[in-house]
Amino acid sequence: MERDAEPVLREALTQSAFVLIVGESTAGKTRLAYEVGRSLFPQRSFVRPLTRTALPAAIEVSRRCKRAVLWLDDLENYLGADGATTSMLAGLLQGHSRRAVILATMRSEEYRRYDAREESRLTGSDRDAWRAQREVLDQARKIRLARHWSPTEQQRASVHQADARIKVALKSCDRFGLAEVIAAGPELLATWDHAWAPGANPRGAAIVAAAVDCRRSGLRRPVGRQWLRELHPPYLAERGGPDLQPEPFEEAMQWACKAAYATSGLLVGNYSQGYVAFDYLLSAPGMPPVPDYLWEALLTRAEPDDAYDLGLVAHQTNQLSRAVAALDRARAGGAAGADFLLAIAEGDRGWPRQAVRSLEDVVRRRRAELGPCHPDTLSARHQLAFFAGEAGETHAAKAAFRELVVDTTATLGPTHTDTLAARHQQAYFTGEAGDTRTAVRQLRELLEDRLRLEELDRPQVLAIRRSLIWFRGLHEDPTGSERELQQLLWDAQQYLGPDNPHTLAIISTQAAFAARAGRTGEALAAFTRLVIDRSRVLGTDHPHVVHSRLQMCQALIAEGRTGEATEELTRIYHDAQCFLEPGHRHINSARDMLNDLR
Numbered sequence: 001m002e003r004d005a006e007p008v009l010r011e012a013l014t015q016s017a018f019v020l021i022v023g024e025s026t027a028g029k030t031r032l033a034y035e036v037g038r039s040l041f042p043q044r045s046f047v048r049p050l051t052r053t054a055l056p057a058a059i060e061v062s063r064r065c066k067r068a069v070l071w072l073d074d075l076e077n078y079l080g081a082d083g084a085t086t087s088m089l090a091g092l093l094q095g096h097s098r099r100a101v102i103l104a105t106m107r108s109e110e111y112r113r114y115d116a117r118e119e120s121r122l123t124g125s126d127r128d129a130w131r132a133q134r135e136v137l138d139q140a141r142k143i144r145l146a147r148h149w150s151p152t153e154q155q156r157a158s159v160h161q162a163d164a165r166i167k168v169a170l171k172s173c174d175r176f177g178l179a180e181v182i183a184a185g186p187e188l189l190a191t192w193d194h195a196w197a198p199g200a201n202p203r204g205a206a207i208v209a210a211a212v213d214c215r216r217s218g219l220r221r222p223v224g225r226q227w228l229r230e231l232h233p234p235y236l237a238e239r240g241g242p243d244l245q246p247e248p249f250e251e252a253m254q255w256a257c258k259a260a261y262a263t264s265g266l267l268v269g270n271y272s273q274g275y276v277a278f279d280y281l282l283s284a285p286g287m288p289p290v291p292d293y294l295w296e297a298l299l300t301r302a303e304p305d306d307a308y309d310l311g312l313v314a315h316q317t318n319q320l321s322r323a324v325a326a327l328d329r330a331r332a333g334g335a336a337g338a339d340f341l342l343a344i345a346e347g348d349r350g351w352p353r354q355a356v357r358s359l360e361d362v363v364r365r366r367r368a369e370l371g372p373c374h375p376d377t378l379s380a381r382h383q384l385a386f387f388a389g390e391a392g393e394t395h396a397a398k399a400a401f402r403e404l405v406v407d408t409t410a411t412l413g414p415t416h417t418d419t420l421a422a423r424h425q426q427a428y429f430t431g432e433a434g435d436t437r438t439a440v441r442q443l444r445e446l447l448e449d450r451l452r453l454e455e456l457d458r459p460q461v462l463a464i465r466r467s468l469i470w471f472r473g474l475h476e477d478p479t480g481s482e483r484e485l486q487q488l489l490w491d492a493q494q495y496l497g498p499d500n501p502h503t504l505a506i507i508s509t510q511a512a513f514a515a516r517a518g519r520t521g522e523a524l525a526a527f528t529r530l531v532i533d534r535s536r537v538l539g540t541d542h543p544h545v546v547h548s549r550l551q552m553c554q555a556l557i558a559e560g561r562t563g564e565a566t567e568e569l570t571r572i573y574h575d576a577q578c579f580l581e582p583g584h585r586h587i588n589s590a591r592d593m594l595n596d597l598r
Helices: 006-015 029-040 052-064 086-096 108-114 116-121 127-138 151-158 164-171 178-182 185-194 202-216 225-231 233-239 249-257 279-283 292-301 304-316 320-332 338-348 352-370 375-390 394-412 417-432 436-453 459-473 478-495 501-516 520-538 543-558 562-579 585-597
Strands: 018-023 045-047 068-072 100-107 141-145 267-270 274-277
Touching: 006 018, 006 029, 006 141, 018 029, 018 086, 018 108, 029 068, 029 100, 045 052, 052 068, 052 086, 086 100, 086 127, 100 108, 108 127, 185 279, 202 225, 202 233, 202 249, 202 267, 202 274, 202 279, 202 292, 225 233, 225 249, 225 274, 225 292, 249 267, 274 279, 292 304, 292 320, 304 320, 304 338, 320 338, 338 352, 338 375, 352 375, 375 394, 375 417, 394 417, 417 436, 417 459, 436 459, 459 478, 459 501, 478 501, 501 520, 501 543, 520 543, 543 562, 543 585, 562 585
Parallel strands: 018 100, 018 141, 045 068, 068 100
Antiparallel strands: 267 274
């Protein structure tokens, strides 16, 4: 049955050397890629690396073949530490010789991790690794494949209703995609849910839960039977353990791997290669967070590259303690780039001076190996300057970013993302150092330049607008600034969503303006809500949460509720010492505020 996207894919493969099909799980990406690739290139060698580490060898084989198709099904599995890079693929893509074609697929959920909105979340984090992977995706011609079939596709499928699976799928097209039903996605999800019942297949359900959480944690390679045997018992115990009358392990594995409609089982794989959870299960509604025991067990078993992936996902989901632990293991094992990301994760979790020490080593090494203005060196210098500012060295950060702006402009160009980001940080630390008027001028010029390149509601533009409103409001009538801030909040909620860290930062600025204007009750209510929301989104040990708690205490004091403020400050002082760097400014602030109240 021809999909509407098939002619588009055929045209793309005749014009582009790298084509990527993006769609939701069970949309039919792999089948479409396979059928079109087979019909277009019947005489070509088919090269498929089984693991990420095998990718360089597969590229070399493809390069040597007279004609080849490099098949990268689930492209996300080939990204990350020691994974695909633009330079690695250059030999196949440059010159468009047509000797080799890269045909890849990727789940929409994974592809969304490389949306511009995600980059905005990586301020002061693993932006460089993200960009390296995004650059690989940017080289590909993207073909979108919808999960729900169009009326035209359904009409073509109706000719084949003699197949019972297609007949059932066509009846469900109002809720599911036809390929989704044929792949038994909804049925498998229901089967997993029902298996927890006593006497059903509860051990099998626990094994599947462990496999699902392995993938959600960032582990991209299959896991062996022994791992599943060791990892599943806590899941079973949580649901009732022996009271569930669990079946033997071998029987549970057979059940989990049994295909529905002869397509796929809850687990995909085999004894020798290992097993992965069926993609469709990863998007099940209402999934709880990955439990600590699973994540810690994975980390003790992880190879350095696996630990890098675990750390990357933990960092991107604001699980900073997990990120530091995983990246430290990856660095110790020699995973490429892990030392840089580890330093950033350390700084983000509230250890900026430690980050500065680590980044000084990274910058020193990159200067010696690559030169002072290599893009990788510039990235490391950016992070070093940022965390120096976070550690309280605002004048040093201002000077470092001033120098960095000159170098990025000369090396990368005035409109490059890194140049614009360095200009933003230069303006920010100029304002933090006390020169707010210069900061406002720099931010206005930067905003004009950004708006020539991007829309008003893009993440980087929203961040500049917030900085501009804040510094301008420090020495101008705050009434106009508050009106602008309200519009900015509306834009951020529409584009980024209510729980995005940037949106929460705008709410924090709003509350700070209310406090400055003497509207202490309004400020207290806003900071109280912000503590709850930031704790939910970022975790209770995130520095931004501690900052909001301190601001809430300031509002309590302004309201005359000093007893409550003293109790909360005592808790903050104790909590912050448990997870922030000794001497961190939040620890010092809590101590100083307590001393003032005594």
